[in-house]
Amino acid sequence: MxxxxxxxLVIILMxxxxxxxxxRIQSIIRIVAFQGILLGILPLITHDGLSLMAVAASIxxxxxxxxxxxxxxxxxxxxxxxxxxxxxxxxxxxxIILGALATVFALLFASQMPLANENLSKLIxxxxxxxxxxxxxxxxxxxxxxxxxxxxxxxxNGIFIFGVLLMEAMPMVIEMGVLLDLFVGIFVSCIIIxxxxxxxxxxxxxxxxxxxx
Amino acid sequence: xxxLLIFYPLLIxxxxxxITSNRVRxxxxxxxxxxxxxxTYIVVFSNRISxxxxxxxxxxxxxxxxxxVSTLFLFCSFYAVQYLHFRNDRNNRIFIVCLLTFLGTMSxxxxxxxxxxxxxxxxxxxxxxxxxxxxxxxxxxxEAMWKYLLIGSVGxxxxxxxxxxxxxxxxxxxxxxxxxxxxxxxxxPQLSKIWLHAAFILLLVGYGTKMGLAPMHTWKPDAYGESPxxxxxIFAGATTSCAFLAFLRIYHICYAAGEQQYMSRxxxxxxxxxxxxxxxxxxxxxxxxxxxxxxxxxxxGILMIGLGIGKTALYGTVLHILTNGITKGVLFLSxxxxxxxxxxxxxxxxxxxxxxxxxxxxxxxxxxLAITGSPPFGPFISxxxxxxxxxxxxxxxxxxxxxxxxxxxxxxxxxxxxxxVQGNAPKDIKEKGTFKDGFWNGAPVLAMMIIVLILGxxxxxxxxxxxxxxxxxxxxxx
Numbered sequence: 093m094x095x096x097x098x099x100x101l102v103i104i105l106m107x108x109x110x111x112x113x114x115x116r117i118q119s120i121i122r123i124v125a126f127q128g129i130l131l132g133i134l135p136l137i138t139h140d141g142l143s144l145m146a147v148a149a150s151i152x153x154x155x156x157x158x159x160x161x162x163x164x165x166x167x168x169x170x171x172x173x174x175x176x177x178x179x180x181x182x183x184x185x186x187x188i189i190l191g192a193l194a195t196v197f198a199l200l201f202a203s204q205m206p207l208a209n210e211n212l213s214k215l216i217x218x219x220x221x222x223x224x225x226x227x228x229x230x231x232x233x234x235x236x237x238x239x240x241x242x243x244x245x246x247x248x249n250g251i252f253i254f255g256v257l258l259m260e261a262m263p264m265v266i267e268m269g270v271l272l273d274l275f276v277g278i279f280v281s282c283i284i285i286x287x288x289x290x291x292x293x294x295x296x297x298x299x300x301x302x303x304x305x
Numbered sequence: 306x307x308x309l310l311i312f313y314p315l316l317i318x319x320x321x322x323x324i325t326s327n328r329v330r331x332x333x334x335x336x337x338x339x340x341x342x343x344x345t346y347i348v349v350f351s352n353r354i355s356x357x358x359x360x361x362x363x364x365x366x367x368x369x370x371x372x373x374v375s376t377l378f379l380f381c382s383f384y385a386v387q388y389l390h391f392r393n394d395r396n397n398r399i400f401i402v403c404l405l406t407f408l409g410t411m412s413x414x415x416x417x418x419x420x421x422x423x424x425x426x427x428x429x430x431x432x433x434x435x436x437x438x439x440x441x442x443x444x445x446x447x448e449a450m451w452k453y454l455l456i457g458s459v460g461x462x463x464x465x466x467x468x469x470x471x472x473x474x475x476x477x478x479x480x481x482x483x484x485x486x487x488x489x490x491x492x493x494p495q496l497s498k499i500w501l502h503a504a505f506i507l508l509l510v511g512y513g514t515k516m517g518l519a520p521m522h523t524w525k526p527d528a529y530g531e532s533p534x535x536x537x538x539i540f541a542g543a544t545t546s547c548a549f550l551a552f553l554r555i556y557h558i559c560y561a562a563g564e565q566q567y568m569s570r571x572x573x574x575x576x577x578x579x580x581x582x583x584x585x586x587x588x589x590x591x592x593x594x595x596x597x598x599x600x601x602x603x604x605x606g607i608l609m610i611g612l613g614i615g616k617t618a619l620y621g622t623v624l625h626i627l628t629n630g631i632t633k634g635v636l637f638l639s640x641x642x643x644x645x646x647x648x649x650x651x652x653x654x655x656x657x658x659x660x661x662x663x664x665x666x667x668x669x670x671x672x673x674l675a676i677t678g679s680p681p682f683g684p685f686i687s688x689x690x691x692x693x694x695x696x697x698x699x700x701x702x703x704x705x706x707x708x709x710x711x712x713x714x715x716x717x718x719x720x721x722x723x724x725x726v727q728g729n730a731p732k733d734i735k736e737k738g739t740f741k742d743g744f745w746n747g748a749p750v751l752a753m754m755i756i757v758l759i760l761g762x763x764x765x766x767x768x769x770x771x772x773x774x775x776x777x778x779x780x781x782x783x
Contacts, residue, residue, distance in 0.1 A: 206499060208477040224466065231459065237451070244458055251466050254473075261472035261482040262421050269425035270465070276432050277458055284435070284451050291444050300448040303527040305586060305595075 101219040108226040112187040115177045128157025168282040181233040198222035223250030237295040241281045307361040310412045318405035331389040334382035345375035360419040365775035370550045371415040373630040374543045380749035387745035403433045414547040420484040431457045438532040449531035456524040460514025467507030474500035493561035508555045515548035516605045519582035529598035534641015541601040542630035572613030579606030580710045587717035604629045611691045618694025619776045628683030635672035635753045639665040646740040657730030664742040673722040677715040683760030
């Protein structure tokens with residue numbers, strides 16, 4: 093089981109770098125959808141014995157993160173003229189390098205922190221932190237509103253990986269509440285993006301700068 | 306009881322969504338608020354133990370915030386009926402449904418005794434308040450809503466990570482991973498220190514974003530400035546207090562773990578940073594609603610400083626939640642009236658509010674005096690109590706800095722407020738102004754002002770007992 097778990101975590105880390113390495117927003121959405129499906133599998137393999145709860149949690153996570161949210165985002169993208177991330181704050185290659193550095197930093201950081209359940213994969217905590225950092229990189233260096241929302245989704249994905257360690261602490265109902273909040277949050281963001289697009293004919297967040305002192 | 310308080314507003318929200326008449330729908334707000342408030346007073350002041358389950362339970366801290374939220378919402382709901390009738394050109398369905406859902410989720414925050422559940426409720430309040438900012442459908446309000454949602458969601462996401470870190474600190478200590486508040490409090494001394502420290506920082510940043518502490522406050526002036534006054538009142542009075550309550554839970558756990566020293570420095574730093582940032586932006590502020598937003602940032606800073614001082618200042622801090630919340634209600638609702646009468650919130654256009662709106666103008670002036678800590682109003686008592694707590698714990702430098710900042714804020718706000726209420730009103734508004742002080746937009750403001758005054762003169766016996774319970778609950782001297 094640990095081998096499979098490690099393999100999945102490594103793929104998730106690679107997908108992080110892919111999201112930084114592409115400018116077509118539709119491709120980023122697809123990559124994140126695939127990442128969402130992989131995340132959904134995690135609760136199944138980290139826990140011995142398939143409980144009904146784990147299966148249900150996993151199915152709901154896959155449906156939301158792998159299908160519902162990406163479909164919603166693609167929908168928001170449909171009316172937009174420019175479907176690429178043009179001129180990000182830092183270029184594509186530097187962002188990949190930054191993402192790789194973030195991953196290395198996460199591994200170092202996790203090796204410094206005292207970890208519990210050593211029997212489970214040691215990669216869980218560093219993968220979680222690396223994914224959160226990559227989400228932050230997307231959030232701060234991209235200017236298209238939708239890419240920023242994707243950054244937020246990746247950030248939440250990282251937190252989800254960490255949450256896999258804590259299945260006992262988060263009862264099913266609350267876990268569902270977290271996923272529902274995420275879903276509604278992205279739903280509302282997509283509506284706002286289409287409003288921004290209607291009012292400003294663009295979804296570049298740099299135009300949202302009228303409010304300041 | 307918990308289920309009633311949480312689900313009753315949601316039920317009315319569904320009803321409001323079904324109603325088709327734009328004129329009838331606003332009445333759903335008082336329909337939800339009045340029973341909610343009555344129930345709240347019964348729950349808060351009855352001596353029966355109101356524990357419902359391990360996840361939902363009302364402790365003294367929760368009681369104080371619930372009391373504030375429900376009272377504030379009651380007054381705002383009456384005000385809202387008149388406001389929404391005045392703005393009958395706008396479809397108010399989403400606005401009302403969101404407001405009512407918001408009341409339900411805030412009640413859930415006050416009852417939640419499971420940190421995960423509390424997080425879900427706080428995040429839900431963020432999501433349902435975002436559409437409230439957009440009520441005016443202007444380009445600026447889209448911008449404000451976007452900033453609020455993005456910054457708020459990222460902040461709250463960090464709080465979720467911090468919440469997980471707390472569970473992990475329990476796991477690491479060889480205990481079961483749990484997020485149940487009471488169990489965590491009980492096990493607090495054994496929790497893994499390093500993970501608890503990391504959790505505390507993440508939660509300070511996370512819930513601090515929701516409260517609007519500097520430097521995560523940037524969304525706040527925009528959101529408060531562009532949303533209707535009544536939304537500002539609920540934001541500044543209730544939402545921030547709920548976020549503060551969430552943070553208090555974390556503080557309580559760390560306090561029980563014996564981390565007072567570690568927290569104190571961070572809290573004082575954040576608190577003073579917020580006060581300084583607010584004071585700087587309050588000087589020569591030209592927009593009355595943005596001014597109120599900075600005042601809210603300042604008062605969140607004061608709450609943090611109170612926590613940072615700890616024991617001796619806890620009473621003042623807990624009282625300040627109430628006094629700040631209600632005074633903010635008066636400020637925002639009267640500012641909303643002024644904004645509507647002048648069609649502007651910039652002090653270049655707004656002069657002589659005392660002549661155009663005798664009630665709202667004078668309430669705006671008086672509540673300014675109250676919020677800046679002038680006697681005999683409530684905030685004076687709470688701020689004075691925090692200040693004397695500082696000197697009791699020999700934090701002389703902090704105390705002096707606190708006083709200096711309060712003075713700067715007083716002068717800064719004073720300039721803007723006096724220019725708004727005094728002077729001669731522009732001619733066209735004097736002659737053609739359609740918006741006047743009335744019963745429904747004036748009475749809620751006046752009533753809240755009276756509460757602020759009463760809190761400054763005499764704190765009723767049951768409330769005083771509740772405040773002492775709350776302080777004892779966290780572990781200070783009452």
